[in-house]
Amino acid sequence: MQTYYLLPFIHVLQYISFILSQLTNGFLIFQILTKTEKIIGSYKYLMLSFAICSSLYGWIDVLVQPLMHVKGPIYVVFMTSFLKTAPFIGKILVSTVVRLHSLSLLATQFLYRYFVLCRQSLLKYFENLKLLLIFIPGVISTFIWFQLAFWFACCTEEKAELLRNDLKSFYSENSSTIPLSGIMLFSKDSETGEKIWMGYDLTAAIGCGVIVVDHNFF
Template identity: 40%
Template sequence: MLWLHIIQYSGFFMAQVTNALLVYLIWTKAEKLFGTYRHVMCTFALYSLVYAWIEVLTQPVMHIKGPIFIVIMDSPLKYQKWIGNDLTCLYCGSFALVISLLAAQFFYRYVAMCRSNFLQNIEGIKLTFIFIPCLVCFVLWFEFVYWGMSNTVEKQLYMREEIEAYYNEDSTKVSFIAPMYWSVGTNGEKIWKFWEIMSSVECVCIIAVCFSTILFCASNIYFTMKSASGHMSRKTLELNRQLFITLTFQTILPFVMMYSPVGLLIVLPLFEVYVGSIANFVGASLAVYPSLEPLIAMFCIKEFRKTVTCPSLRKVTPATVSYTTSSRAV
């Protein structure tokens, strides 16, 4: 647990630095480059800052035993059940905002590239409309976790020895959320818990819908760029290419570090695969993720990369160019 918490705190501090830097780059360098799209980018970066705070306030510990996977709060608030269970649900709900905000970015680029005649419908204050589905996904995920994976006495008793043996915690006192897919009756038969299974299924469906939206928009953007390569200016085409690559890698990263591991946590208890405390590798991955996401934009977008890697060169270059032009004019 010491190493897990070191990773969680390190990920938190790194996320504050990298996301704050990205916000600065967006507001100082992206206005002329991206126009209104910079607001969408900035929203995602700001949310990554918030996500890091939620993660460090929760400091989740994860464990799988039999038909249950459990997310235990291990922060100083873990014994404050009036807020602990809700904060753990908020942590789980934050996964929905990450993927839905990525889908919103792809949707904006899709409209800008493939349906430019509709772009005016999401400009100015109307831009907030594309974030409404993101909030809906977040609220739904939070509710599925809150009602379908709630902290119950049955789960406390089932995990009591396991949690005490591995983490030296009392399951009746610590805050947690956990779906339990079935219980065992007096005759040894499985009693399936329909609502808890459906809560997990609905969370997976939210991920599937968002990824489907991303794939639809990404494929259309790619083919539009390919067909319009002869009609766009070289500068415009290059800028769109950079944004497309950035969004692509920003989608691959959470798929590898967040949604694939979380998907395994949801599925493995159905097959009674005993994972135990190894599930905390998922918690470590989730803690590091928000600090890495901004680095993709910083190094895939040329203007950001130049500012981060060689600011002194950027100050010298204009003077050199001016001097050379004047000399040739003479």
């Protein structure tokens, strides 16, 4: 099936999603800044950070207009926006968009709620500017995830060759030039058919998996 006929429709949905995300997050930010009561305390700033990051993520998403594709042992996210002709910028944006920022911020919010409900004696360590301390785990995990996506899950000649026919026939894209980030678990020896496990990609997969499990723990 030639999926590229559906791309204009998909892009329209992405633009609608972007507009709605900006309107809803903008309204939420306005409500937080003007309507919240003092009794909410520092939680106000957690909600504000979540809304601002959601709005920024909407911008990144519409600049990337990402699509996902799976073929055998490889899973990729690639760019379809007008910026796909700028390889370096595209690589940075794709590596950013695959980082689910909400994962870190949700974990941070649940951690703060845990302190409110079960460890109120610890709240004094997160008052005023000290609240920034609670964001440290999320910032560290986001940094690590980005590095894994940028350096370890980057496009290689082997990935490009494996995806060449699919991306060309389904999306009318060139796998050698389009910015993408993906994990290829293994390749096969052309002579023996033996699986060759991809160390860098496995490192990225395991690292991202550990981050997800860690956040689910919180």
